[in-house]
Amino acid sequence: xxxxxxxxxxxxxxxxxxxxxxxxxxxxxxxxxxxxxxxxxxxxxxxxxxxxxxxxxxxxxxxxxxxxxxxxxxxxxxxxxxxxxxxxxxxxxxxxxxxxxxxxxxxxxxxxxxxxxxxxxxxxxxxxxxxxxxxxxxxxxxxxxxxxxxxxxxxxxxxxxxxxxxxxxxxxxxxxxxxxxxxxxxxxxxxxxxxxxxxxxxxxxxxxxxxxxxxxxxxxxxxxxxxxxxxxxxxxxxxxxxxxxxxxxxxxxxxxxxxxxxxxxxxxxxxxxxxxxxxxx
Amino acid sequence: xxxxxxxxxxxxxxxxxxxxxxxxxxxxxxxxxxxxxxxxxxxxxxxxxxxxxxxxxxxxxxxxxxxxxxxxxxxxxxxxxxxxxxxxxxxxxxxxxxxxxxxxxxxxxxxxxxxxxxxxxxxxxxxxxxxxxxxxxxxxxxxxxxxxxxxxxxxxxxxxxxxxxxxxxxxxxxxxxxxxxxxxxxxxxxxxxxxxxxxxxxxxxxxxxxxxxxxxxxxxxxxxxxxxxxxxxxxxxxxxxxxxxxxxxxxxxxxxxxxxxxxxxxxxxxxxxxxxxxxxx
Numbered sequence: 001x002x003x004x005x006x007x008x009x010x011x012x013x014x015x016x017x018x019x020x021x022x023x024x025x026x027x028x029x030x031x032x033x034x035x036x037x038x039x040x041x042x043x044x045x046x047x048x049x050x051x052x053x054x055x056x057x058x059x060x061x062x063x064x065x066x067x068x069x070x071x072x073x074x075x076x077x078x079x080x081x082x083x084x085x086x087x088x089x090x091x092x093x094x095x096x097x098x099x100x101x102x103x104x105x106x107x108x109x110x111x112x113x114x115x116x117x118x119x120x121x122x123x124x125x126x127x128x129x130x131x132x133x134x135x136x137x138x139x140x141x142x143x144x145x146x147x148x149x150x151x152x153x154x155x156x157x158x159x160x161x162x163x164x165x166x167x168x169x170x171x172x173x174x175x176x177x178x179x180x181x182x183x184x185x186x187x188x189x190x191x192x193x194x195x196x197x198x199x200x201x202x203x204x205x206x207x208x209x210x211x212x213x214x215x216x217x218x219x220x221x222x223x224x225x226x227x228x229x230x231x232x233x234x235x236x237x238x239x240x241x242x243x244x245x246x247x248x249x250x251x252x253x254x255x256x257x258x259x260x261x262x263x264x265x266x267x268x269x270x271x272x273x274x275x276x277x278x279x280x281x
Numbered sequence: 282x283x284x285x286x287x288x289x290x291x292x293x294x295x296x297x298x299x300x301x302x303x304x305x306x307x308x309x310x311x312x313x314x315x316x317x318x319x320x321x322x323x324x325x326x327x328x329x330x331x332x333x334x335x336x337x338x339x340x341x342x343x344x345x346x347x348x349x350x351x352x353x354x355x356x357x358x359x360x361x362x363x364x365x366x367x368x369x370x371x372x373x374x375x376x377x378x379x380x381x382x383x384x385x386x387x388x389x390x391x392x393x394x395x396x397x398x399x400x401x402x403x404x405x406x407x408x409x410x411x412x413x414x415x416x417x418x419x420x421x422x423x424x425x426x427x428x429x430x431x432x433x434x435x436x437x438x439x440x441x442x443x444x445x446x447x448x449x450x451x452x453x454x455x456x457x458x459x460x461x462x463x464x465x466x467x468x469x470x471x472x473x474x475x476x477x478x479x480x481x482x483x484x485x486x487x488x489x490x491x492x493x494x495x496x497x498x499x500x501x502x503x504x505x506x507x508x509x510x511x512x513x514x515x516x517x518x519x520x521x522x523x524x525x526x527x528x529x530x531x532x533x534x535x536x537x538x539x540x541x542x543x544x545x546x547x548x549x550x551x552x553x554x555x556x557x558x559x560x561x562x
Contacts, residue, residue, distance in 0.1 A: 111385050
């Protein structure tokens, strides 16, 4: 595995592979890798000749009051995990390599970026779209892998790829959960024992909603209120939003028809967590 | 020459050429081609195996009160000029091919886009940056050709290409002028005889400034006031701005040192014209 810190070397290395007609799969991450990331890397490994992974805690997607500084950076462990997973190129750039002095260009997917998580995290998805577009241009992957855990991010990146005619295929892999049902997240390490216990209300509420939908309940308002009731029983959990939306454009639905996504964000202590579940009727 | 109206076919056609290791030069235009455009096409022809030209009057770069509807579209003449100039691919897409329903993604080069022309033309450079990035992804050129006439546009696109790691080389070709000194522009056809005569003050003022600089005058304020004096003698010409700025980041300079650009915009009747001159001390 080559660890690459320079943009130019990353592009050169990948172009040499593409010149030899090898397919390139790419998994962009912020590091602190867990089984969710590893499931993407394994899928990329299965699908492609060459696998590139990036580790970059992207300052542009953190708000001024968010956890940029304390975001976990267990670099040696991440490197070892990538090596074991058969990664060919680990792109691990410094911040000034990605945002050099005088940087001024941003990509915005309007509308989609101000809904759900975007209501609280102003500028977050602008930072995401910008860095993802940059990494697409640097790594030139044939296929890129994202986790369904970051549902809104996936919708926004798919829209950007289509709108800007970006030559890349997107594959989305399912959420990986702990035995307890909690969705894996690099931020789970912020949780203390009590907080962790409280988070169990989240998968419990999503699962109940799914059962109710299978049982015939279609009304979003009633479903949302049932979800909130379960989560609100936990004093340590504060709901940011619970929404049921169309899977392709985040439009809220009143009645569940076809494929929808129940998406939610909560704060547990100081830790913000998101989760979602695809449902259909 | 192939005339191509579909995005997919355009990309396919160019990729076939690139697979055969032919270099691709690209000249994006809004049509109404004049000698300025043709100088870019000729240079692209000289430098590359394959030349692609686009003709697309980009709605995203026109303000609600601007001349989108009446912008000249002499398509048959343009086609014939491209054919004569040895163009291989003429990309001439319909608007809904470029901005399909649900389009939401825009590229903004912050700071640079709100200066000079951007002060009056809000959103203009956002529209330019967005369509240019799209066309880069559709046409995949090795080298793209722009005219120095659109100086601010060139600065913004260079910044975008660098910031977003876009794999394209940019070449900028000099302004082409009529015998009278007026810079060629597709909008010159809006001018009546009297207005056209009045525009001569523009190159006259720029030339005088250049002479003054060569004679030792370095103070921007005094130079700008001399330029304005000459232009303001023409009753039909209303000055939008006259500025002396750094050539790479549009920062205004107080004293001319090194390479600078005198940039200006005026209205002659209802027609908005821009011009500029590179100067150095």
